[in-house]
Structures are given as C-alpha cells and as structure tokens.
Amino acid sequence: MAGAYSTGSEDSASPTATDGRDSAVGNTPSFRYSYMHLVDGNETSRNSTARDSSTAGDVFVRGSLLDRNIEAVALEKGIVEKHKDYKGRIRVWPGLLAMLFIGGGAAFLMSVYAIKVRDASRARGDVYQKILFDKKKILGGANDSVINGDIISDDGVIGNPKKYPPSRCELPNYLSKNGHIYAVSSNGTEVPLKIKGINCGQAIPLGLWDNSENGTTAYQIASFLAQNKFNAVRLPLMATWLLTNKAPNSAIINKQENRAISVKNYMSLLKSILQVLRFRNIGVLLSMHTLTATDNGKLWYNDDVSEEDFLKAIDVLTTNLCSDEYWNVMGVDLKNEPYRGTWGDGTATDFRLGAKRIADRMLKGCPKWMGFVEGVNAQHTVTIDGTEFAYYDWYGGGLQGAKTAGLEFSVKNKVVWAPHYYTPAVFPQNYFFGGGTGAAGGAIKNFVELDNATLRHRLQATMDDMFGFLASETGPALLLGEFGGIYATDKHPMKTTQRCTDFTIEIIKQPGWAGGFVWSLNPESEYQFNPADTPGRFHEGVVQIDWLHVNKEFLDGMAAMDDMENMRPFPCFKTESTAAPASASTSSTAL
Structure with missing residues (x-):
C-alpha cells in the first residue's frame, strides 16, 4: 500500500534471490570474468551447456494385454521337445545381467562425477568473483551489514550490476519544520531525519577508475558510506553541463567495473549515481555548485550564464529527476557560496530575492523538494568575553541578514538554512587562537593555541553570530552544507584544526540543528594552511589517496554524529506496485 514505511530494503518484495548462474535446468554455470582478455574490445565468457532429454511422455509404456494363443516359434509336427531343447531359447545369459549392472553403475558414477565437476566449477567461480569483489572494497571502516545486501548479477559477477533494481518507493514530500527535515508519505506518515552527510568534491565523482593499483567503484563507495552510517550525499553540479548535457570524460570511469554507470551524457551519469545511492537508501542533495568550468559562481549568474539560463538548469533537474525513480533526492542547494551576493538590499545581487526566485522555479517543477539556502560574505565584528574580534564570513556562511529579512518560498515548509563553517585549514581567523602575529598570505606567526573550553566557546560564539541564531525547534531546519578541513594530518601541536571539526560536530548535534555535510570524501580535497x-597546498579526505583505504582517524571523528537523534537511512515508503512480481528482465538480483 502506498505510504507503508520501511527503514530497510526498498526491494523486500523481490522474489527469492539466485546465485547469479544460468537458471535453466541442466545448464552448467556461466561466470563472467571481469579481468579476462578482450576480443575486439568485447568481453569474452565461457558458457558450456548440457541439455536434458525430452520430458515428453514415454510412448512405449505397456498397457494391459489380452491372452492370445500365439506361438513364439513354430515347431515341427510330431516332434516331442525335451527339456534340454529349451536351452538357448528361454535361458537368460548371466553375462547380460552383469553387463547391464556394470553399464548402469558406470553411468551412475559418471553422472555423480559430472555433478561434482559442475559443483566444483561453480565453487571456483564463486570464489573468484568474491576475490574480485573484495579487491574493490574500501578497507578500514566499519564492516556492518547494509540495506539490500549485495547484488549478484545473472552472469555471476558480485557488486557490479548491469543495472539496479527499479525503485519500489514513492518520492516523499520533504519538509523543513521544527528544526528537522521530514520525509512525508502520501498517507501522511512523517519520518524526522537528521543528516550525517558527506560532500563529493567534483561534478563528476572521482575514484571510479578502479585499476590494478588504485580506484574503486560507485557500488563500493555507496556501500562504504552506508556501512559507516552516512545517510546523505551532497553532489556538486555545473549549470552549463546541465544545459548542454554533454558526455562526461569517460576516461576517469572504468566502465567495465561500473557497468550500471552511464556516460552517454551528463544527465545519464547523474541518474546513474542517484540510483547507486538509492540502492543503499542514501539521500541526495543536488548542489548548484558552479556556473562554468572556469567560473565557480560568486553569484548565480555571470556574463556567460544569465539568471534565466540558471533557472532553465533548475528545470532540467526537476524534469528529469522529480519522480519515484529518484525518491532519495531531497532537494537543491540553490547556489553554492554566492560570496559576492548581498542580503535584503533589493539590488541585482540580493541573494535573498535570487534564492526565492530559484526555489519557486524548483517548486513549480517539483513541489516535493526543498530549497537549501546558503549565506553571503562580508566583514563583521563579534565580542567574545569582552574581546572584540574582526572576522570574515566563511563563503556561504553569512546569514546575519536573515535576522531582519527572513525568507519564505511559494510552498510552505520548504526552506532549509545550509550555511558553511570551516577551520584554520581554510583560513586561520584570529578567534581560533590566543595570540600571534599576522603574516603574508593570511598566515599567523607565533600562534598561541587555546584550551578546549575556550576554543569551543569561540566556535559557538562565532557560529551564533553568523547563523546559529536560526537554530530552532519550531522553525525551519538548520544544517551545515559544508564543514571540516584537515583532520588526521593536522600539524598544530595541540591539533587546533582537528579540534575545531570535533567541536563543530558537538554544536550541530544540539537541539534545533539538523546535522551537516562534512567536506569531503575525496582525498584530493585541498586546504591552504x-x-x-604555513600556507601551501594540503590534501586530505575521508578516504586515502588510493580510494581503497579509509583515513581512519578522520572517519572515526565523523562517528561522533552517529548518535544524533533521528539519524537514520532515508525511509522507503512502499509504492502499490511493490506487491507486483519483479520483472523477468531484471539483470541483477539483490541478496
């Protein structure tokens, strides 16, 4: 029934899972070897088939016979046969029985041997596929079971489906109220959500090149996130790519090991990624991140992309993705870091007005999504314990104007505040330290690190001044669209950068907050201090540079979000079609 809520598999009504082999009676298994040599660019596979005999009825089955006076052999008249004369006519040769016994036994033994050979072949194929599957895993994190188990395709390949099972969940009406995000089913069931989210660093996800030395697959990334309790991903998009829908650079994706990922065009790639995350009940926030390949978009328009172009890009998203097939999409981050914007002044750069126009266009095409709103950037002062500090907003972090100039969209309960807050790894602002001397490039020489209590208090005070006043248990949800920085590789003697991330998590776990998205999964993520x-170029992510091992210290730090109230996988509200049998054409089986 529509609206039935499940925190587990979206495909629990599927028929009994198979092991991926040819299900035809009498067929030997057909395994697909992902690393076999290619012939003319195509994969080869072995498929040996033995066919059963006819299953039709036996036409020689004997029926009942009448007694008939028919001689087996005509005898000469007047000859009396003796007992010995019957020799050879009615005697059964003992050797015939022996031959039948030996022949039957041989046939039986051959059948048993053939079965053993078949089973051994299957076992070897299973072991081989499991080895290939395990080689792609991201090692070092949790190894918990995950929603929907693993997929074994009809060719025996594990964790590399040709396509994902179709959606069996309805697109909820996502709402922002009472300090939470809610997924609401068509029958009115409401499920509150807090976000333990993670950012991907590129418009085209990296790490999917999976070769003999490094890289993994989209399937393994989604499994890793689910196992480590990340329930949402923020995906950065580019406006011009949405408008032109050009084919992405397929060289960074190993298509052989990501068979369900389409690189036909930009939208097909995006849909593929959404389906991978949907399979693990991971929610998705679509971030309108950049305008072009050379302009990150300090506003939501520039000389090459007009505001109307930007709105058309929003139309592309709603037209293609607002459906049950992509029920895990919760909405759109309306513009990433509009740092040249203003708030509430009525000018062409007023992001308060711009955000409303963008959100209303989105809601016209998809009234079930939410609009995530970032802040702008300006210089401010804040007094903390009697000391005045001058500071700059983090890009996307300045929402002071919302105190006096709030924001509503054309549909109620659709505003989510989503500012950014960072650490000294991005810029060492004075309030992070107890003293020091300003130096070239924004560095602080002879910095003095703070104790835990003082550092945490300063984070709380600056967050409150920028946007923390929006935290409410009665108003729209507030979360961090980006936070974090250098973590395990922090070179401060007292780990100031790492502690800033830890204290940020403590703050966003408070009542009135809805969680946040850490930056980032990518080991290529770059920081400046x-x-x-020490200014420079420093890199760190939740996974290591090979994409096959976790950055364990960073990952363990994120586990502090696991006990947030209402932090759960995105809920699957079953559709009425869930009760229908799965299509026979489905090429992969969820186990």
Missing part, C-alpha cells in the same frame, strides 16, 4: 603559520 597547515598549521596556521
């Missing part, structure tokens, strides 16, 4: 007196 480590420590505060």
Whole structure:
C-alpha cells in the first residue's frame, strides 16, 4: 500500500534471490570474468551447456494385454521337445545381467562425477568473483551489514550490476519544520531525519577508475558510506553541463567495473549515481555548485550564464529527476557560496530575492523538494568575553541578514538554512587562537593555541553570530552544507584544526540543528594552511589517496554524529506496485 514505511530494503518484495548462474535446468554455470582478455574490445565468457532429454511422455509404456494363443516359434509336427531343447531359447545369459549392472553403475558414477565437476566449477567461480569483489572494497571502516545486501548479477559477477533494481518507493514530500527535515508519505506518515552527510568534491565523482593499483567503484563507495552510517550525499553540479548535457570524460570511469554507470551524457551519469545511492537508501542533495568550468559562481549568474539560463538548469533537474525513480533526492542547494551576493538590499545581487526566485522555479517543477539556502560574505565584528574580534564570513556562511529579512518560498515548509563553517585549514581567523602575529598570505606567526573550553566557546560564539541564531525547534531546519578541513594530518601541536571539526560536530548535534555535510570524501580535497603559520597546498579526505583505504582517524571523528537523534537511512515508503512480481528482465538480483 502506498505510504507503508520501511527503514530497510526498498526491494523486500523481490522474489527469492539466485546465485547469479544460468537458471535453466541442466545448464552448467556461466561466470563472467571481469579481468579476462578482450576480443575486439568485447568481453569474452565461457558458457558450456548440457541439455536434458525430452520430458515428453514415454510412448512405449505397456498397457494391459489380452491372452492370445500365439506361438513364439513354430515347431515341427510330431516332434516331442525335451527339456534340454529349451536351452538357448528361454535361458537368460548371466553375462547380460552383469553387463547391464556394470553399464548402469558406470553411468551412475559418471553422472555423480559430472555433478561434482559442475559443483566444483561453480565453487571456483564463486570464489573468484568474491576475490574480485573484495579487491574493490574500501578497507578500514566499519564492516556492518547494509540495506539490500549485495547484488549478484545473472552472469555471476558480485557488486557490479548491469543495472539496479527499479525503485519500489514513492518520492516523499520533504519538509523543513521544527528544526528537522521530514520525509512525508502520501498517507501522511512523517519520518524526522537528521543528516550525517558527506560532500563529493567534483561534478563528476572521482575514484571510479578502479585499476590494478588504485580506484574503486560507485557500488563500493555507496556501500562504504552506508556501512559507516552516512545517510546523505551532497553532489556538486555545473549549470552549463546541465544545459548542454554533454558526455562526461569517460576516461576517469572504468566502465567495465561500473557497468550500471552511464556516460552517454551528463544527465545519464547523474541518474546513474542517484540510483547507486538509492540502492543503499542514501539521500541526495543536488548542489548548484558552479556556473562554468572556469567560473565557480560568486553569484548565480555571470556574463556567460544569465539568471534565466540558471533557472532553465533548475528545470532540467526537476524534469528529469522529480519522480519515484529518484525518491532519495531531497532537494537543491540553490547556489553554492554566492560570496559576492548581498542580503535584503533589493539590488541585482540580493541573494535573498535570487534564492526565492530559484526555489519557486524548483517548486513549480517539483513541489516535493526543498530549497537549501546558503549565506553571503562580508566583514563583521563579534565580542567574545569582552574581546572584540574582526572576522570574515566563511563563503556561504553569512546569514546575519536573515535576522531582519527572513525568507519564505511559494510552498510552505520548504526552506532549509545550509550555511558553511570551516577551520584554520581554510583560513586561520584570529578567534581560533590566543595570540600571534599576522603574516603574508593570511598566515599567523607565533600562534598561541587555546584550551578546549575556550576554543569551543569561540566556535559557538562565532557560529551564533553568523547563523546559529536560526537554530530552532519550531522553525525551519538548520544544517551545515559544508564543514571540516584537515583532520588526521593536522600539524598544530595541540591539533587546533582537528579540534575545531570535533567541536563543530558537538554544536550541530544540539537541539534545533539538523546535522551537516562534512567536506569531503575525496582525498584530493585541498586546504591552504597547515598549521596556521604555513600556507601551501594540503590534501586530505575521508578516504586515502588510493580510494581503497579509509583515513581512519578522520572517519572515526565523523562517528561522533552517529548518535544524533533521528539519524537514520532515508525511509522507503512502499509504492502499490511493490506487491507486483519483479520483472523477468531484471539483470541483477539483490541478496
């Protein structure tokens, strides 16, 4: 029934799972070997088939016979046969029985041997596929079971489906109220959600090249996220790519090991990624991140992309993705870091007005989504314990104007506040330290690190001044669209950058907050200071540079979000079609 809520598999009504082999009676298994040599660019596979005999009825089955006076052999008249004369006519040769016995036994033994050979072949194929599957895993994190188990395709390949099972869940009406995000079913069932989210660093996800040395697959990334309790992903998009829908650079994706990922065009790639995450009940926030390949978009328009172009890009998203097939899409981050914007002044750069126009266009095409709103950037002062600090907003973090100039969209309960807050790894602002001397490039020489209580208090005070006043248990949800920085590789003697991330998590776990999205999964993520007196280019992510091992210290730090109230996988509200049998054409089986 529509609206039935499940925190588990979206495909629990599927028929009994198979092991991926040819299901025809009498067929030997057909396994697909992902690393076999290619012939003319195509994969080869072995498929040996033995066919059963006819199953039709036996036409020689004997019926009942009448007694008939028919001689087996005509005898000469007057000859009396003796007992010995019957020899050879009615005697059964003992050797015939022996031959039948030996022949039957041989046939039986051959059948048993053939079965053993078949089973051994299957076992070897299973072991081989499991080895290939395990080689792609991201190692070092949790190894918990995940929603929907693993997929074994009809060719025996594990964790590399040709396509994902179709959606069996309805697109909820996502709402922002009472300090939470809610997924609401068509029958009115409401499920509150807090977000333990993670950012991907590129418009085209990296790490999917999976070769003999490094890289993994989209399937393994989604499994890793689910196993480590990340329930949402923020995906960065580019406006011009949405408008032109050009084919992405397929060289960074191993199509052989990501068979369900389409690189035909930009939208097909995006849909593929959404389906992978949907299979693990992971929610998705679509971030309108950049305008072009050379302009990250300090506003939501520039000389090459007009505001109307930007709105058409929003139309592309709603037209293609607002459906049950992509029920895990919760909405759109209306514009990433509009740092040249203003708030509430009525000018062409007023992002308060721009955000409303963008959100209303989105809601016209998809009234079930939410609009996530970031802040702008300006210089401010804040007094903390009697000391005045001058600071700049983090890009996307300045929402002070919302105190006096709030925001509503054309549909109620659709505003989500989504500012950014960072650490000294991005810029060593003075309030992070107890003293020091300003140096070239924004560095702080002879910095003095703070104790835990003082550092945490300063984070709380600056967050409150920028946007923390929006935290409410009665109003729209507030979460961090981006936070974090250098973590395990922090070179401050007292780990100031790492502690800033830890204290940020403590703050966003408070009542009135809805969680946040850490930056980022990608090991290529770049930061500018480590420590505060050393500018440069420093890299760190939740996974290591090979994409096959976790950054365990960073990952363990994120586990502090696991006990947030209402932090759960995105709920699957079953559709009425869920009760229908699965299509026979489905090429992969969820186990």
